[in-house]
Amino acid sequence: AQSxxxxxxxxxxxxxxxxxxxxxxxxxxxxxxxxYVQSPGQGLQLLLKYFSGDTLVQGIxxxxxEFKRSQSSFNLRKPSVHWSDAAEYFxxxxxxxxxxxxxxxGPGTRLSVLP
Amino acid sequence: DAGVIQSPRHEVTEMGQEVTLRCKPISGHNxxxxxxxxxxxxxxxxxxxNNNVPIDDSGMPEDRFSAKMPNASFSTLKIQPSxxxxxxxxxCASSIEAIYGYTFGSGTRLTVV
Numbered sequence: 001a002q003s004x005x006x007x008x009x010x011x012x013x014x015x016x017x018x019x020x021x022x023x024x025x026x027x028x029x030x031x032x033x034x035x036y037v038q039s040p041g042q043g044l045q046l047l048l049k050y051f052s053g054d055t056l057v058q059g060i061x062x063x064x065x066e067f068k069r070s071q072s073s074f075n076l077r078k079p080s081v082h083w084s085d086a087a088e089y090f091x092x093x094x095x096x097x098x099x100x101x102x103x104x105x106g107p108g109t110r111l112s113v114l115p
Numbered sequence: 116d117a118g119v120i121q122s123p124r125h126e127v128t129e130m131g132q133e134v135t136l137r138c139k140p141i142s143g144h145n146x147x148x149x150x151x152x153x154x155x156x157x158x159x160x161x162x163x164x165n166n167n168v169p170i171d172d173s174g175m176p177e178d179r180f181s182a183k184m185p186n187a188s189f190s191t192l193k194i195q196p197s198x199x200x201x202x203x204x205x206x207c208a209s210s211i212e213a214i215y216g217y218t219f220g221s222g223t224r225l226t227v228v
Contacts, residue, residue: 034216043119043206043219051214090158094213101146101213102171105158 002027004093004106012112013081021076021109023091032103033074034092035065044090050074061085086113119220121207127226133195136223139188140209148217149182149192150206158206164190197227 003026013019025031032051036044048059055067065076074091088110094103120139128134140147148163162172164184172182179198184190194201204224208217 032214036216036219041221043208043221044217045219046216049214049216096213101163103160103213107157 002031002093002095002102002104004091004104006089006091006106006109008109009107010110010112012114014114015083016080019076019078019081019085019111021089021091021111023074023076023093023106025072025074025091025093027072027093027095029095030069031093031095033065033067034103035059035063035074035076036090036092036105037061038088038090038108040087047076047089081111081113083113083115086111119207119209119218121205121220121223123223124221125224125226127228128197130198130227131196132227133193134197134201134225134227136192136205136207136225138190138192138207138220140190140207141211141218142188144209144211144218145187146210146213147184147190148208148210149190150208150219152204152206152222153202161192161205194225197225199227201225202227 005024034049035047038044047063048057050057050067058064063078067074088108090108091106122137146165149161151159161174162182167184182192204222206222208219210217
């Protein structure tokens with residue numbers, strides 16, 4: 001069965017510092033990969049996605065993620081964090097097939113930003 | 116575009132009462148999803164519809180939960196009777212194609228006392 005792990009439950013970084021959030025998955029093929037962000041009291045917002053092509057993908061708000069097949073990872077990065085980036089981040093993995101679609105969300109990583 | 120619209124934003128009800136959550140997906144989106152989010156279990160897919168037809172309801176916890184999508188612009192999730200363990204945030208999401216990701220509503224925070 002497919003699964004998604006986000007090893008870090010909570011990360012704290014200083015404003016202006018770089019950020020990397022980890023996502024690992026267990027899947028038999030090349031899945032569709034997504035990162036979402038959730039601010040308090042809000043729904044999830046799509047940051048970026050990957051399903052083929054260039055393994056380094058750019059998203060909104062200055063985020064990027066790199067798909068590494070050999071490591072089954074899809075880590076999210078940002079070179080300089082802003083205080084407004086404090087939120088919960090979810091990695092999602094799934095497939096689309098004849099039977100429909102099946103996506104699994106990771107447990108999330110909560111990001112705190114120090115001034 | 117107003118996005119995915121959920122109502123109510125907050126619902127407090129007594130155990131045993133019926134609860135109905137509502138969702139209006141983005142116009143033109145053909146898939147609709149109901150998720151439940153709790154601290155203990157994270158985000159769980161309850162059910163999803165494609166072109167108004169339920170495709171996968173394996174995540175619906177038990178018969179107390181039911182969902183309908185009578186047309187392309189409206190869906191409901193009903194819990195009858197409600198129990199305190201149903202307390203959670205319920206999200207509705209829609210998409211036009213899975214490869215483009217989902218658009219989530221702001222959620223309904225349900226508290227059953």
